[in-house]
Amino acid sequence: MSANHSVTGCPVHGSVTSDQQGPMAWWPKALNLDILHQHDTKVNPLGKDFNYAEELKKLDVEALKKDIADMLRDSQDWWPADHGYYGGLMARMAWHQAGSYRAMDGRGGGNTGNQRFAPLNSWPDNANLDKARRLLYPIKQKYGNKISWADLILLAGTMGYEAAGLKTYGFAFGREDIWHPEKDTYWGSETEWLAPTGSKGNRWSGDRELENPLSAVMMGLIYINPEGVDGNPDPIKTARDMRITFSRMGMNDEETVALVAGGHTIGKQHGNGNAKEVGAEPEAADIADQGLGWKTDDKSLAKITSGIEGAWTTNPDRWDNEFFKLLFKYEDKFEIVRSPAGAKQWEPSEMDPEDMPADQNDPTIKRKITMNDGDMALIKDPEYRKISERFRDDQAAFDDAFARAWFKLTHRDMGPKSRYHGPLVPQEDLIWQDPIPAPKYVPTxxxxxxxxxxxxxxxxxxxxxxxxxxxxxxxxxxxxxxxxxxxxxxxxxxxxxxxxxxxxxxxxxxxxxxxxxxxxxxxxxxxxxxxxxxxxxxxxxxxxxxxxxxxxxxxxxxxxxxxxxxxxxxxKPIHDGFRNYQEKHYEPTPEELLLDRAQLLGLTAVEMTVLVGGLRVLGANHGDSKHGVFTDRVGVLTTDFFRNLVDMGNKWEPTGRNSYNIVDRKSGATKFTATRVDLVFGSNSILRAYAELYAQDDAGEKFAQDFANAWVKVMNADRYDLKK
Incomplete structure (x- = not known):
């Protein structure tokens, strides 16, 4: 599916949330620069000199893997393992960490360990993954800073499959943890969890068009609704949602089928009771709960997640091909039933006893398998069905496809292989890693x-x-x-x-x-x-x-x-305020879109300011536009942009939706033209403070040095070899 680049949402666009305090609460339309500083070094307890790559060299990978493998089979009284095996839980934790990735802007994903913080730690789709992280903590405690949470979460999920019998494709270490919520990332404008289509602030429009840059179908879900579109089972409609959301996560049809089926080959779904009797999510839980959410004293309710109840396969702790075999074998017998939690799910009307999985707590009791609407889509959608049939008939093809898709799922936001660390990195170069040959010659x-x-x-x-x-x-x-x-x-x-x-x-x-x-x-x-x-x-x-x-x-x-x-x-750059370019008008303002690009480039507000001011006077505007070129010395790195912007001998007059004239107050003559991106450096109080600094008579050399530093930062942003 080709990329759709209409922009109706960006990380800095949306209403004020309850956790916003101070000026933004009073003036919600003011440009909020917080996204440029959301991971300030002051919040990182490891300090600026901490080098994770060096710590990784001390890690005993085989000992770590053994400890994880032991944990997977060591059921705890406080959170008993399904079928004596935590593999499904760990795979789900890793899936939901990595699966938040969206290809449109590269945000989300498993690269930062952000599942530890709100909002992800409290999403409905992440229910009880707080327990998975607590089960992992003794291992994190043992290995300390030699393993990040981001790496450990994804390794645990990978080990869940390896311990079940899958030959995994490999694993790379190197993900560094963040230490503060990414609260400025745009996850959607809905004001309620799991808001159905048509509700206020919903992410769908037109003929089922998903708002960019989002990939999940609802606020609080990783990808699709397991009960069907808006909770109404219809595998064909669900297949359409799957194709949209998985493509937004960078996956094709084969990878989608492999991931859904492989994700459901181990573990089970949980919906054995009334979900309304479960307590609040972690961020809303009582202080005595110590960060654990979804509390209940009823053990039958303790693991409720999707509300759907049951295992997909005969042996939920074993990697095999039962998912496809059972899906096709009972294809004509599947019917919609209600789980104990009231969720809509698919079960065969009858099953052979040898195909029925044992109850998670009592192996003497047999249960029917359970499929969700996404599972049924794999045999109802014609294209998905062809792939599913091939995987059903060729276990090796399925194994390889899933192993590769899982590796992509858990590594695609790590960047090139030069950022990979550890002894488990596969040698093969994959096209989604954007490989680059070594230079033929490096000049002196x-x-x-x-x-x-x-x-x-x-x-x-x-x-x-x-x-x-x-x-x-x-x-x-x-x-x-x-x-x-x-x-x-x-x-x-x-x-x-x-x-x-x-x-x-x-x-x-x-x-x-x-x-x-x-x-x-x-x-x-x-x-x-x-x-x-x-x-x-x-x-x-x-x-x-x-x-x-x-x-x-x-x-x-x-x-x-x-x-x-x-x-x-x-x-594709459909907007770039640094070059005063927009492909067309979008709902977010041009200055909000500028922040989006600046944040993706890793720039601070000061660096953004000097780059815009410098690029204007250097004549680097798109199409040689004169907007913002407040100088008669184009091509010379002067502070003229800032000096003319803050000069009170000038006034600004709008001439269109995103165009303005700078007019001499005395003569009335138009001196320059501008866009909102230019004017925001004079209207926003923080940016104006920077602009006034660089407009000072003594600021010329400082501006030149600051521009040079910011320029080099952008030019070398992808030179990971310079950062080792």
Whole structure:
């Protein structure tokens, strides 16, 4: 399914929530910059000098795996294991951590251990996963900082399958924990859990079109409603939701079938009683509950999650092919029944006793298998059915497909393999890892100096050099470590044809770089960044300052066959306030969209400010637009943007939905034009404070240095080799 890039939601868009205090509660329409600082170093107890990669080198991986394997079979009185096996619980915990990923903006996923915090720790779909993390804590306590929660959660889920008999594909360590809720991430505008279609603030519109960038069908779910669309069983309609939501998680049809079936090959569903009798979720629980939620004194209710009750297979603690065999064997006998919790589920009207799983607590009692609407979709949807039939008839194909899909599910937001650590990393390069070959040649300092001169003499303007480097680097997303300048994929499909990259201007620049690359063997990726660096240095020098802009060579050039065109469409720049570009008007304001891109680039509010102000005067606007170019010295890195913005001799007059004139108060003459992105640096009190600083008479050199630092940060955002 191709990416749909209409924007009706972004991480900084939405109403004020109850936990917002201070100015935002009083003025909810004011631009909230908190998302740029949501993981301030002050909240991290490990300190700025902590190096997780170094700690991982001390980890005894085999001892850790053995401890997890022992835990999986060591049933605890305070939370008894289903069928004496915690594998299903651990797999669900890992699935729901990694499954929150969304390909549209790379947010969510398993890379940060954010399931420990609200809202994810209290989502209805994550009910009782707090127990899974408590079961894991003795292991975390033992190994300490040598293993992050993010790694441990996903390893435990992987071990759940390995201990059940699956040959897993591999595992990489390297995920670093966050220490504060990602409360500014946009999970939807609904004001209630599990709000059905048509309710206020719902994420669906038109002909079942899901709001971007969301992937789950309801607030509080990971992907689909197991009872069917809005709780109404209809496998064909559910299949449509599955295809949408799994594609939003970066999965194709085969991966979807493998993950659903494999996810339901071990473990069971829980709905053995009235869910209304279960206590509050962790964030709303009593202080005496010590962070545990969904409390009940009735053991039959203790594990209620989806409300559906029953196991999918005959042996819920064993990796086998029973899911497909039983699904097809009893295809004509499945009927909708109600669970003890009142949920709608599918059960065979009759079953052979040898196919019936034992009761989770009493092995002498036999129960019917239970399927949810998503399971039934695997045989009712024609395309899913073809895949399901193949997996039913070929256990090895199913094993391999699930192992690979599980690895992708749990690793796709880790970025390239250079970020992987540990002895379990598979050798194969996978296309979704966005592989990049090593550079053919890394230039020396003397050669770099010569290359700068050649690039500056090529006929490309300062603005063209800067814009090409920026467009190459701006695709980087710190959410899932995709994109960036390394690989120079800007010269490949689909990026070379994106409107936001100005294809005609881009080809002019690429012609220069490709010719130079052929002559020197230096990668186009390095030359693009070097061209921008040389242009920034010259612009600083022309402003009268001597500030060196560091350049680190060593990038490679990716090949077209190493590039997943469909997947890269999710990185398409449909808005970029740094270059004053929007593909069209969207519901979030341009300044909110600017924050979205700045946060994905890992920028602070100060870095965002200097980059916008600098890129404007360098002439790097999309389409050579004059909006925000508050200077008559284009191509020189001056503070003119800020000086003219805060000059009270000027006034601003709207001329359209997103356009303004800057008018001289005395003469009435229009001096400049602007967009909301430009004006927000004068209207927002925090951003204006920064703008006034850089407008000071003594700020020129500081601005040049701050711009250079922020520029290098963006250019090197994907150079993980520089951060080891």
């Amino acid at each position: 300092e003397a050669e770099i100096s010569s290359l700068k001169e050649k690039i500056l003499a090529s006929g490309l303007s300062i603005g063209e050099l800067v814009a090409t480097a920026w467009d190459s680097a701006r695709t980087f997303r710190q959410s899932d470590y995709r994109g960036g300048a390394n690989g120079a994929r800007i010269r490949l499909a689909p990026q070379k044809d994106w409107e936001g990259n100005e294809p005609a201007r881009l080809q002019k620049a690429l012609a220069v770089y490709e010719k130079l690359s052929a002559e020197t063997n230096v990668s186009v990726a390095d030359l693009i960044v070097l061209g921008g660096t040389a242009a920034v240095e010259k612009a600083i020098k022309d402003a009268g300052f001597n500030v060196k802009v560091p350049f680190a060579a060593g990038r490679g050039d990716a090949l077209q066959e190493q590039t997943d065109v469909e997947s890269f469409e999710y990185l």
